[in-house]
Amino acid sequence: MTTFARPGYLRGALDAGASGFVVKDAPAEQLADAVRRVHAGLRVVDPALAEASVFEGANPLSEREQQVLRLAADGRSAAAIASEVFLSAGTVRNNLSAAIGKVGAANRAQAVRIAQDKGWI
CATH class of the missing domain: 1.10.10.10 (Winged helix-like DNA-binding domain superfamily/Winged helix DNA-binding domain)
Structure with a gap:
């Protein structure tokens, strides 16, 4: 869970091995479902962040x-x-x-x- 709803943070977390990335102000039901899914071995990514990440692309900076x-x-x-x-x-x-x-x-x-x-x- 994160406060930082930024595509670059999502990429960094996934690159570091995170199994999930959700914004902590999501509804409680979604947060609980995300925890259950990660516990079951699945990956969970906030859909809005996933979309933003696709359209913004990777970090262009060396x-x-x-x-x-x-x-x-x-x-x-x-x-x-x-x-x-x-x-x-x-x-x-x-x-x-x-x-x-x-x-x-x-x-x-x-x-x-x-x-x-x-x-x-």
Whole structure:
């Protein structure tokens, strides 16, 4: 059960071996049924999240792009991020630029918000 009804979180949970993924504000009958089904060895996925996951697709960000976006989320400069991950500031800027393009954002702050909203970081 999760509070985070985001396709990226669904993919992460399933990749990590989860047998089910349901939003905790679902009706009690659905939650109980999900628990019973998982206990019986079946997989359960919230239908709305499954649909959103299909239409939004997989996370387009590389692991490095995810890492620099996570670090940029609190307003760190490219130089500060570079120092933390042992890269040059130019390489960090290139990764941020690639991430911005992949998520269709106008700037790094918007890229962070989009990636967080989709559960990619």
